[in-house]
Amino acid sequence: MLHIRPRPQGRCLPLPALLPLAALVALPAAAQDEAGSEADPITLDPIVLTANRVPTPEREVGSAVTIIGAEELEERQVRVVSDVLRSVPGVSVNRTGTIGGLTQVRLRGSEGNQTLVIIDGIEVNDPASGSEFDFAHLLAQDIARIEVLRGPQSALYGSDAVGGVINIITRKGEGAPSVSGEIEGGTRASFSGHATLSGATEGFDYLASIGTLRTEGFSSAAEWLGNPERDGYRNTTSFAKLGFDPLSNLRIDLVGRWTDFRAESDDFIGGIGATDAPSASDGRQLFGRAQARLDLFEGRWQNTFGVSRTQHQLNYLADGAVTSRYEGNKTKLDWQSTLALRATALPEVSHRITFALEYEEDEATSESAWSSFDRSIGQTGMVGEYQLGLWDDLFLTASVRQDMNDLFGDATTWRTTAAYTFDATGTKLRASYGTGVKNPTLFELYGYTDTYQGNPDLDPETARGWDMGIDQAFWQDRGTLSVTYFNQRITDLIQGTGETSVNVAGTSAIEGVELGLALEPVDALTFRASYTWMNGEDATGAELVRRPRHSASLDVNYRFLSGKANVNLGLVWNGAQKDWAYDAAYTRSVVSLDSYTLVNLAAAYKVSEAAELFARVENLFDTEYEEVYTYGGAGRTAYAGLRVAF
Template identity: 25%
Template sequence: MRKKQLNTMKVFRFKRFARKSYSVFNSLHKRVTIGVLSGCALINAHAAAVEPAERTHTQTTTDSIPLTELDEVVVTASKVDLPLNLAAKQVTVISRQEIERAPVRGIEDLLNYVAGVDILQRGPHGVQADISLRGGSFDQTAILLNGVNLTNPHTGHYTFNIPVNLSDIERVEIVQGPSSLVYGASAFSGGVNIITRKDTESNGFAKLEGGMHGLFGAEARGAYKTDGSLHSLSAGYKRSDGYIANSEYDIANLLWQSRFNLQNTLLDIQAGYNRKAYGANTFYSPSFPNQHDDTQGMFASIRGETGGKLKFIPHIYWSRHHDEYQLIRQGTPDVPDWYKGHNYHRSDVFGMNLAMRYASRWGITGFGGEFRNEGILSSVLGKPLEDTFGKYTHSDNRTNISYFLEHNFIFNHFTLSIGGLMNHNTAVVNKFDLYPALNASYRPSRSLTIYASWNKATRMPTFTDLYYRAGDHVGNDLLRPEYIQSLEAGMKYRNRFLGGSVTGYLNHGQNLIDWEYSDDDKKWHAVNLPENEKLKTYGVETSVSLHLSEIFPSAQPFRSLQIGYVYLTQDYDSRKEVNNPVSMYVRNYLKHKFTANLTHRIGRNLSVSWNFRWQERAGSYMRYVNAEKDERVDFSPFSLLDVKAGYKFPRVELFVNANNIFNTTHVDFGNIPQPGFWLSGGASMRF
């Protein structure tokens, strides 16, 4: 605790010194001095922001997050990890307190409460969900764990098969819009970076819960600290009998993390294992309600970071994902003769990158490169193998090579970031492409930030897009990469009582990949939109946060109110207005979404969090009745209300979750009904 106080005082004294120095030197060497002081301020903010971020998760009895702490959190919205208040992009941070208050059992459920995130759930509680940002598809969103890109090249359906429990998470950062420079070529419409806890002392945590539909969950986590290292191990398990036929699930997670402080050099090692087995009722084809999925994912990474004016940040990572997909579940009677067996897949990703950061009188420069290899072994996906390998008869492999450069000019009221990613993928012969990024922000006051950005990005088709041919789905091995450029402008306001933002953007997509339904052969086909059709997507995002405990006396029960709204629309050309095919992804987007969260107390120790969302989806789907095609229907809007009540003792919390209180009938993805009312409860303990 003493160390935290000293570091906090250092940050405070430095900021005071920087302000005084600026006023003294401004008249002499304005531009030079501001650059030096701002560069030093950023370095100190980067070094000191760790403890304010850690400080938030220890304050588990509070209901609101001080905005000063939130602003000091360093976010991965650029290659040099700027503090949140300097980020010139729309970045949403879900804090530790917000996670603890949410009536959820998985990260996917948690993201549902963010207005700017579109969740297409096939199964709840982390079974499977497609994550989309700004009208993009689930394959266009990069998913990272502590900066490790775990995006699955097989299919984005499995990208969230990562070994993380809710109790492991310190915060979630959501970067909206094309982010290839930040997260790599796969961050077509944005990225989600899950940041795990970095404990400051030895501790432990345990949680048990149960509920309707045979729900059971357990989590355990322990951290051990030595003089020069910190180690943590967590495990989690959850299961349910399912809310409809063939919707049961079993999910297990195991995560190990170690941090070593070696003479002004940090070394982070992490490894994890995830196992999911679940009934996949109509998940991929409504014609087959008895589908089943059994998946295993594992990963490991080593990351270093040196100190000093020039920082070296090497990173090596590996991930593997196994999948046994049963279109017709084992044990189903009367299996048709044409069904020859289940599908087996193994995807592997190996990557290494080196980033360097240099602080000078002109700002902060980041530069480096990355090598990333993606491969698959499969019984159906890829090119035929000369010699079979177990159950695998097909394979494919590709390598992505990229180089990046970014410089941040940081002045007293102004930040300008200029950079680009040079990218080559071996699947596209003899082609290097440049994806530039230009981001600027202006801070007329400490509370107000005005920003604008222009970014370009790309994405390679997944192996499923290229090769999947089964049932009524036909892949296309001639698919080309898709491209996007985006213009964005907005403003953010924060003070002790109020936070708010408004953002407008225009996305311009080319060669977009979609699955479209053909009336000719009654099948879904993977296609690129025609080259002359550059789909335009327009959107507006707004949010307001009121810290009611700061505005009104502490005697009143209300603590915080958060509201968010997103509007999105697309611009079709005349050809599509006439034909308008049934689209699985591109034209299936969230047109309106409104979210609201209210937190209040009942007495001293009982807190209640209400979470409401209303959404309306554009597009349509082919409705099936008794596994047979019926008619094409539009998505219907719906609203849901979830609530969590928690009673806290010094080390123990008792909680009750009530999801979908009004038992609303709804679908996120056509033909897959989502759960109605679901009640659960449990207890957690910290020690």
């Protein structure tokens, strides 16, 4: 929804009045107009955390961003995060087979490793897996919100953010100590559940959660192609968050996350494709961050210091024996300083200036029967961002970043955005332009498998992209329609050939239109819909693979019986798309994958204030579909469970 704030009256400030900047003095960002009445209620704008380097009111954001809240995740009974991302405009999801298979997420047609993923402030892209984050193992337990920021964001976040950013924030401990949890069972011996302990006292909050998901699953190689063997999956994830205020202006946050998984899979054979085999993988992920935030001058100057560490371990197995091992580690140190200014002579002009300094080191190691390597690369980044607000209507931002890399030349990227709101009509116009750079990954440079050899001569990819859009509220704010056109260009795109990786000479072009609709025609009945048209071609004019030209989604939710009961219907339509096939010599050719529609149905009923029964059916009509050539999606499954809270 587009949240509209009443327009202050009696404002008519001419542009020349902006010139005497010498009158600027620092004032608290939350200062109120002295003419306003203290008795009037204050409506706070929803905050977007990812679109700029500092949290920004939604109405001031000029980029295209989608926010998914905890309530929507609960209504749809989402268990893995990638499933809810299918309904976001501009997002393509491809899973290699069923749950537990490699899951790639692309934003606006960019590659999977051009999507930066952040969980609780930790950048979790894996240096040993092409600097990509595999969404296969990310459970949706205790998530407070997901933000999907689209378009080149390298000026804010560096190399991995050419396509955009997916930021996942888990819940924070609040209120009296409480225990909550849920448990469910389903077809194919499926089981999942989690338990959470949380709470807060004055100056201290905490949350600890542990969850598991297990299933016998379906065959990763498409069952309708003659592959009956089931490929099971198990996942155990736990995390903890602590926050405390040793001083009134000092905040300390600690977060740690651990995941252990095992996924049975199938082999891929040139000339045949995916086929049943006793293959599997197991691994562990360990993410952690410590952060301190110091507020000075009544919050006008904020400084944040942080250190993050991620570790990805992945073993490939055949007949129970390890055939290869991969480990990716990332260490990051960061400092950010933000100063908020407001002009006393010009109360409707606000400024926010941010500077950030980051250092990160990526390390990737692998061991296998055919090769091994151990490589690392360091990078230092400096970021500057300026935000300007005029008359509480026009909001401009400009960002620039300088990256100094151990292997490649220094890179400068920049971004600018604009947003203008018409409160009287509930209209917001927005536009953004940005540049990006994506360095070759350690695996692309030096990696080896039995069929692949790295290419140390690769050049960085460069990108530029822009978008423009409108968010329009209507029907007394019961509805919001968003329309965005985007255009993106990537030069020296890196693509795999089956045997190595190469830069595709020239520029790849991607453009498209994103539509989003949120509607509440009557109380407790909501509709959420999206549609994306996207056309992506590489420099040779060939259609980019695994990017459907058309995709759409619809989510309908209804609460009744005084809010005790809830029913949810979800549809995802994925249009036809291209993919790669390989012959016996692993020579690549292009094939077409058919369109498909998935229908999910979920319902819940609160039997008391502390207990709720729920059930759902996924892939209600047992649709046979492929997101990757010869790999089959999951068939119809049903689940039922109980959720409690004390």
